[in-house]
Structures are given as structure tokens and as C-alpha cells.
Amino acid sequence: MTSRDSRQPLIALEKVDVHFSVKRGRRGGRAPLVAVDDVSLDVVEGEVLGIVGESGSGKSTLGRTMIGLQSPTAGRVRVGGVELDRRSRKGAEARRFGLQMVFQDPLGSLNPRLTVGRSLAEPLRNARMPRDRVRARTRDLLDDVGLPSNYADRYPHELSGGQQQRVAIARALATDPRAIVFDEAVSALDVSTQAQVVNLLIELREAKKLTYVFISHDIAIVNHISTRIAVMYLGRVVEIGEAAQLNRDGLHPYTVALRSAVPEVDPRLEAERRRILLDGPLPSPVDRPSGCRFHTRCPVAQLGRCSVDDPALLETAPGRWVACHFPGSLRPASGRP
Known part of the structure; x- marks a missing residue:
């Protein structure tokens, strides 16, 4: 495993492949798209x-x-030593x-029908947090990401892109992720x-x-x-x-x-x-x-070897x-x- 020390990694990937089946042209049938190929990698806490x-x-x-969020085609993914269930x-x-994820498009990841406060409260209620604590926790989350507490009453489209991403970060923090x-x-x-x-x-x-x-x-x-x-x-x-x-x-x-x-x-x-x-x-x-696979663009490739040996x-x-x-x-x- 390619980790930087001997501690047990928080996330460990072992020979992970992810393949998708895609259409090749109008009449070419389907072909495998190899998005991830034989990746072994550790994330240390x-x-x-x-x-x-x-x-x-x-x-x-x-x-x-x-x-x-995506199952591997082959290989294993472990979190804290426990394998993810495909x-x-x-x-x-x-x-x-x-585990949480923050995406590229914050507006697309936020429900446009929910206020910021309700978006932040949703994961807390799913975790069965008492209602009075949900309000306080929502205010704390906004403060953590540098937004005023009155932003809880705003809708995502009323915020700038940076403010929307701060809300997405606050939502990721809501349940104290690892x-x-x-x-x-x-x-x-x-x-x-x-x-x-x-x-x-x-x-x-x-x-x-x-x-x-x-x-x-x-x-x-x-x-x-x-x-x-x-x-x-x-x-x-x-x-x-x-x-x-x-x-x-x-x-x-x-x-x-x-x-x-x-x-x-x-x-x-x-x-x-x-x-x-x-x-x-x-x-x-x-x-x-x-x-x-880089030899077709590599300035120092030697085709006799690089085009043959992976x-x-x-x-x-x-x-x-x-x-x-x-x-x-x-x-x-x-x-x-």
C-alpha cells in the first residue's frame, strides 16, 4: 500500500478497478470504459x-x-479496516x-426548495438530534464557515457561488465526519x-x-x-x-x-x-x-520500451x-x- 507511514490507514484501496460500459458510435455496440485501473492507495488519518x-x-x-458512492468493478476499499459493502x-x-463529499457545483448539490437552515438541519434530524439542539447546531455550522446566522433563512439561489460552497461545506461538517x-x-x-x-x-x-x-x-x-x-x-x-x-x-x-x-x-x-x-x-x-499510457504525449519516451512495457x-x-x-x-x- 502506498501510504506514508505504518499506521493503519483510515481509507485503504487495494487494486481497485472501476469500469463502465459505454456505447461506441451508432452501430459499434458497447465497450468498457476503464475509469480507474489497478489503484492501490492509502489515506492516513x-x-x-x-x-x-x-x-x-x-x-x-x-x-x-x-x-x-461508486462500487468498484474489482479490488477492495476498506475504511478503518472494514471493507465497504458493494x-x-x-x-x-x-x-x-x-464519510462526506463536497462537490464541484454547490448549487446543484443543494435542494433549491429548502432554506439554508433546513438543508443543514436535514442530516442532523436524520441522526435523531433533538429539535432544540438542531437550531443551535445550525447556527454553529454557519459560524464555522464564516456565514452570519441569518443566512439560515435564505435560499441557495440568493447566495453567491462562494457562499453556496460554504453552505455545502457546513452540511458536510454537520455530522462530525471522519x-x-x-x-x-x-x-x-x-x-x-x-x-x-x-x-x-x-x-x-x-x-x-x-x-x-x-x-x-x-x-x-x-x-x-x-x-x-x-x-x-x-x-x-x-x-x-x-x-x-x-x-x-x-x-x-x-x-x-x-x-x-x-x-x-x-x-x-x-x-x-x-x-x-x-x-x-x-x-x-x-x-x-x-x-x-503516457508515452504518446511524453517528451522523453523511448518507443522501443515505453510503447511496449507498462x-x-x-x-x-x-x-x-x-x-x-x-x-x-x-x-x-x-x-x-
């Missing part, structure tokens, strides 16, 4: 595991599988183990609001001793909030390491390319930065390349994993130390 990759890399499907109703396992999965939770917000929400999440984690899985296509935001990062490409985890390690010294060419897209704050370093552009779009998960995810140093035949061979050309 108290950490923030960032999962980063392009759209279509399988990261959102992996997040849903972690908490039981036969349970959607969401039942998440409630059973105290872990929260954030699926592109700030990507729909403007830059200043993103920073405010991310800083709020950092404060909440420290105050409430929470465990996060933070999913995003933006490696800069992932690096800011995460203690450890897993990089995904076409359904596979291709690199895992401490956030500071990956930011300083990515080993997989895909990680280096993602990092090269992040602007530097220092104007001198920004002037020296070279963006590594990947040729072509992300290949289809219905028709994946042979060998290393590299395994191997530990190159304690807590550092990479799936590449030539790790560290692509270096960013920038003034960054």
Missing part, C-alpha cells in the same frame, strides 16, 4: 491527500469509490463510516474566492482534526492545501509523494509538465519559466495506448512512488531553486 490530474484522468471516480444502497456506506472528499470544490469559483475557501478548509482541518481528500486539476491549489499528493493519468496513479517533494522535484514527466504550467510569483523566475506543452489530447479511456508503480524512496521507466529524466527549465 489526519492528512490531506491531494489527487491531481487532467479531466478524464479518473480522479473524481476514485473519490466517489473511496466513500462508497451491495449497500448508494450513500449508505458513507453514512455508516462517517473524512471529507472535496471533488473540484473550488474550481467553479473566481480566484479570490478560491483562496478564501481553501484557507477556510485549512483552518477547519486544524481546528477539528479532519482528514481530507482534495481532488483538483489545478496542481498549484493541490500543493497549497495537501500534505501528500497522488498524480493520476488515464485511470492510473503515476506518482505519489509529499507535497513539498513533488513541488520541488517531480519524477514523472507528467508531474513535471503539470507543475510547469503554474506561474511563478517572482517576476524574474516567471521570465525564466519554460512551459512544457504536451502534444495531443488525453487518450480515450475506451482505447488506451499500449505500454506506458511501468509498475514502484517506491524509489521512503514514501515516494513513481510509475516511469525513466524517472527524473525530464527537468523543468526555470529559475526555481
